Amino acid sequence: MSVTLSQVAELAGVSSATVSRVLNANYPVATETRARVLHAVQTLNYELNAHARALTTASSDMVGVVVHDVSDPYFSEIIRGVQQVADEAGRLIMICNSLRDASRELAYVRVLRRQRADAVILVGGAIGDEAYEEKLTSHMQGLEASNSRLIVCGRSRAGTASVNAQHAAGAEALTRRLLDLGHRRLAFIAGPAHVGTSRNRFRGFKRALATAGITPEPTLMAQGDFSRDGGYEAARRLLRGGERFTALVGSNDLMAIGAMTALRESGLEIPGDVSVVGFDDIPVARDVTPALTTVRVPMRLMGARAMELALQSDGRSRAAINLRTEIVERESMGAPGS
Amino acid sequence: MSVTLSQVAELAGVSSATVSRVLNANYPVATETRARVLHAVQTLNYELNAHARALTTASSDMVGVVVHDVSDPYFSEIIRGVQQVADEAGRLIMICNSLRDASRELAYVRVLRRQRADAVILVGGAIGDEAYEEKLTSHMQGLEASNSRLIVCGRSRAGTASVNAQHAAGAEALTRRLLDLGHRRLAFIAGPAHVGTSRNRFRGFKRALATAGITPEPTLMAQGDFSRDGGYEAARRLLRGGERFTALVGSNDLMAIGAMTALRESGLEIPGDVSVVGFDDIPVARDVTPALTTVRVPMRLMGARAMELALQSDGRSRAAINLRTEIVERESMGAPGS
DNA sequence: TCACCAGTAGAAAGCGCTTGCTGCTTGAGG
DNA sequence: CCTCAAGCAGCAAGCGCTTTCTACTGGTGA
Numbered sequence: 230m231s232v233t234l235s236q237v238a239e240l241a242g243v244s245s246a247t248v249s250r251v252l253n254a255n256y257p258v259a260t261e262t263r264a265r266v267l268h269a270v271q272t273l274n275y276e277l278n279a280h281a282r283a284l285t286t287a288s289s290d291m292v293g294v295v296v297h298d299v300s301d302p303y304f305s306e307i308i309r310g311v312q313q314v315a316d317e318a319g320r321l322i323m324i325c326n327s328l329r330d331a332s333r334e335l336a337y338v339r340v341l342r343r344q345r346a347d348a349v350i351l352v353g354g355a356i357g358d359e360a361y362e363e364k365l366t367s368h369m370q371g372l373e374a375s376n377s378r379l380i381v382c383g384r385s386r387a388g389t390a391s392v393n394a395q396h397a398a399g400a401e402a403l404t405r406r407l408l409d410l411g412h413r414r415l416a417f418i419a420g421p422a423h424v425g426t427s428r429n430r431f432r433g434f435k436r437a438l439a440t441a442g443i444t445p446e447p448t449l450m451a452q453g454d455f456s457r458d459g460g461y462e463a464a465r466r467l468l469r470g471g472e473r474f475t476a477l478v479g480s481n482d483l484m485a486i487g488a489m490t491a492l493r494e495s496g497l498e499i500p501g502d503v504s505v506v507g508f509d510d511i512p513v514a515r516d517v518t519p520a521l522t523t524v525r526v527p528m529r530l531m532g533a534r535a536m537e538l539a540l541q542s543d544g545r546s547r548a549a550i551n552l553r554t555e556i557v558e559r560e561s562m563g564a565p566g567s
Numbered sequence: 568m569s570v571t572l573s574q575v576a577e578l579a580g581v582s583s584a585t586v587s588r589v590l591n592a593n594y595p596v597a598t599e600t601r602a603r604v605l606h607a608v609q610t611l612n613y614e615l616n617a618h619a620r621a622l623t624t625a626s627s628d629m630v631g632v633v634v635h636d637v638s639d640p641y642f643s644e645i646i647r648g649v650q651q652v653a654d655e656a657g658r659l660i661m662i663c664n665s666l667r668d669a670s671r672e673l674a675y676v677r678v679l680r681r682q683r684a685d686a687v688i689l690v691g692g693a694i695g696d697e698a699y700e701e702k703l704t705s706h707m708q709g710l711e712a713s714n715s716r717l718i719v720c721g722r723s724r725a726g727t728a729s730v731n732a733q734h735a736a737g738a739e740a741l742t743r744r745l746l747d748l749g750h751r752r753l754a755f756i757a758g759p760a761h762v763g764t765s766r767n768r769f770r771g772f773k774r775a776l777a778t779a780g781i782t783p784e785p786t787l788m789a790q791g792d793f794s795r796d797g798g799y800e801a802a803r804r805l806l807r808g809g810e811r812f813t814a815l816v817g818s819n820d821l822m823a824i825g826a827m828t829a830l831r832e833s834g835l836e837i838p839g840d841v842s843v844v845g846f847d848d849i850p851v852a853r854d855v856t857p858a859l860t861t862v863r864v865p866m867r868l869m870g871a872r873a874m875e876l877a878l879q880s881d882g883r884s885r886a887a888i889n890l891r892t893e894i895v896e897r898e899s900m901g902a903p904g905s
Numbered sequence: 906t907c908a909c910c911a912g913t914a915g916a917a918a919g920c921g922c923t924t925g926c927t928g929c930t931t932g933a934g935g
Numbered sequence: 936c937c938t939c940a941a942g943c944a945g946c947a948a949g950c951g952c953t954t955t956c957t958a959c960t961g962g963t964g965a
Contacts, residue, residue: 913960915958
């Protein structure tokens with residue numbers, strides 16, 4: 230159906246080897262011959278077949294990136310970083326959404342193995358149990374056996390090259406900051422329980438409370454799905470619960486922003502009645518009113534670093550890069566009752 | 568380097584044809600044989616080579632999606648729609664960022680042709696001149712010659728299957744609404760001049776003014792790059808210009824939101840001093856304060872429709888779907904001086 | 906004038922799969 | 936007991952490229 234190399238060769242009156250050489254520019258071809266070939270390529274509107282090419286060269290110039298959800302700014306920012314480095318290196322990236330489903334994620338990894346991706350980058354917290362981790366290990370070995378590799382980004386994993394940020398430490402520092410301001414009744418909106426990032430941030434929160442000698446109250450804990458609407462609903466549940474709190478910690482910015490809207494709808498002032506803080510520092514965090522205090526995760530940088538690891542041809546490096554997070558104080562946080 | 572079919576075959580003591588049949592489950596294979604094969608597959612951690620497969624079957628189960636920028640919510644929402652339909656149909660999607668650069672977009676289309684994508688969906692306004700359109704036409708013909716196809720989404724194009732929204736009409740209706748409220752001095756923040764969507768929205772704005780007998784003043788026009796920061800800077804330029812205006816129309820929500828922050832920093836009240844409206848209705852439009860009045864573009868639906876067109880195997884359909892937009896009134900808009 | 910080399914082009918052997926066709930076993934029916 | 940069909944498995948021919956090796960040409964230096 231498609232035009233093939235040999236059709237081009239025939240039209241140009243040369244062998245297919247010559248056409249291949251013109252197209253790849255890796256072998257001397259006489260100027261006049263080259264011109265004739267290029268003309269034939271034009272005439273037939275020919276385009277190389279990447280599959281046939283990959284079959285002989287055993288490489289695809291493609292890196293697979295599996296994220297939880299491209300429409301979540303956390304991930305789209307990471308993707309930006311990945312892509313920038315990929316572009317510079319002339320690599321294509323193939324982006325897949327797992328929607329936080331472990332089996333879908335594994336399915337995508339399989340497909341990427343089949344496509345002989347030069348590397349696979351798994352972005353976002355781990356989302357499965359031990360069986361899932363085992364399968365991942367098997368895929369990793371399979372990738373490495375074909376001279377490819379697996380990188381994780383936004384999570385850490387034993388024996389796997391990784392780029393991560395300090396989720397627990399960041400949450401702990403931010404919570405401590407709230408405690409220092411005098412807050413004692415802190416609400417928390419956790420992310421999905423099966424997501425590693427979510428658990429780590431919660432851990433940091435609890436650690437700060439423990440250090441301050443405060444026992445986290447179950448009635449002040451809610452859970453969302455890391456989406457804006459999830460945060461909104463979680464906040465409404467907290468409010469309906471009737472418990473008072475002077476600060477609310479969202480385990481990501483998206484949920485914190487949804488929660489702010491819910492609080493405002495209940496007539497609460499931010500930060501006067503309730504301080505609200507988030508996590509990630511997605512771009513829009515500056516634009517909500519009051520601007521959101523949060524923990525900055527260097528998302529683009531994480532993506533860039535992950536891609537750099539993916540491109541390392543030396544192969545077997547198991548670098549575990551851990552990037553610092555940093556508190557960004559904006560107007561949504563204040564002393565209680567201020 | 569990788570494990571191959573015949574290695575599996577050898578280990579299982581069968582021919583490679585049999586292994587292929589077990590893996591594709593499209594031909595009767597004795598239960599006992601199948602078990603032996605599957606066991607060998609497990610043992611060797613074998614994964615099919617998609618390239619070799621694509622070479623014989625001449626299809627890739629993959630659809631390419633080229634967007635301007637995944638980190639722009641407009642695009643990531645469209646992608647969500649695309650992916651949902653793709654998932655249901657068992658297709659993989661490969662997402663590429665053109666970053667609004669015509670030559671990069673064309674380069675990605677080429678790569679997708681090489682990969683023998685089942686279809687290529689070009690998302691976002693056109694971003695090039697006639698030479699660009701010509702090249703696109705050539706690619707479209709090339710795709711169709713290989714039984715694939717080109718779909719555009721978020722723009723319209725002669726002779727090409729498309730899914731679009733009413734950019735000009737939406738902008739016109741929204742502007743008319745502002746005029747009806749009594750606004751007479753309207754500022755406008757345009758998007759990049761080389762982006763079709765941007766021009767269309769501007770056209771709608773000017774049409775509404777013209778109908779009301781108002782001449783658009785150049786000093787009230789600014790331009791940004793469709794990003795939040797671009798909107799912020801554009802608004803600052805307008806304010807520095809010293810011209811007064813009671814309403815500001817952003818040609819997308821992201822810029823309108825950036826502009827709101829700039830206005831607020833100048834001590835202006837929204838909508839008291841200035842009404843602000845945007846375009847798209849990205850999810851966060853509800854969460855800024857005041858919530859942003861905007862024109863809702865059915866982004867997910869657009870993506871879904873585009874993918875449906877992509878999957879139509881009958882091929883040569885040139886459907887031009889045009890989806891309605893709708894004004895969503897929120898708190899950022901009011902009568903002047905209210 | 907001749908041997909040689911630089912510069913080009915072609916022949917052909919795969920790369921790892923799929924699949925049409927052939928062919929071997931069996932068990933059932935005659 | 937033979938025939939025949941059903942059920943399985945294997946052979947081998949590609950799919951469209953890349954690349955090694957071979958081969959031809961004309962100029963060059965001896």
